[in-house]
Amino acid sequence: MTTVYETMYILRPDLGDEQVDQAVTKYQNLLTEQGAEKVEIQNRGKRRLAYEINRHRDGIYIQFNYSAPATAIAPLERAMRLSEEVIRYLTIKQEIKEEESATEAVAA
Numbered sequence: 001m002t003t004v005y006e007t008m009y010i011l012r013p014d015l016g017d018e019q020v021d022q023a024v025t026k027y028q029n030l031l032t033e034q035g036a037e038k039v040e041i042q043n044r045g046k047r048r049l050a051y052e053i054n055r056h057r058d059g060i061y062i063q064f065n066y067s068a069p070a071t072a073i074a075p076l077e078r079a080m081r082l083s084e085e086v087i088r089y090l091t092i093k094q095e096i097k098e099e100e101s102a103t104e105a106v107a108a
Helices: 017-033 070-082 097-107
Strands: 003-011 037-053 056-068 086-093
Touching: 003 017, 003 070, 017 037, 017 056, 017 070, 056 070, 056 086, 070 086
Parallel strands: none
Antiparallel strands: 003 056, 003 086, 037 056
16 A cells, blocks of 8 residues: 655755755665655755754755655665765655545545
8 A cells, every 4th residue: 555755855055966966866766666656856955954953054955755655664764864965854644635525525
């Protein structure tokens, strides 16, 4: 069974464009190897952090939206935890409103 997830992670601000693209590709490939589908990538760009993390005041925000089995999350987060280029990461499970409203319309 697949579920829709959103993963937001912050890369170090001193990475170049090519290094950012390599990091994004690395995590995208890791997800697809684990069975993820419909991976949507949004590069939110460099932004100011709310507080200093590891002596960094800025970070490059990347967002992934995808549907994947629950077993795909642990390897992704482990790779991010061990990586020196990722400052922070967070994965959340998305609520799908369209499916709920479709089932309510059928029931009525």
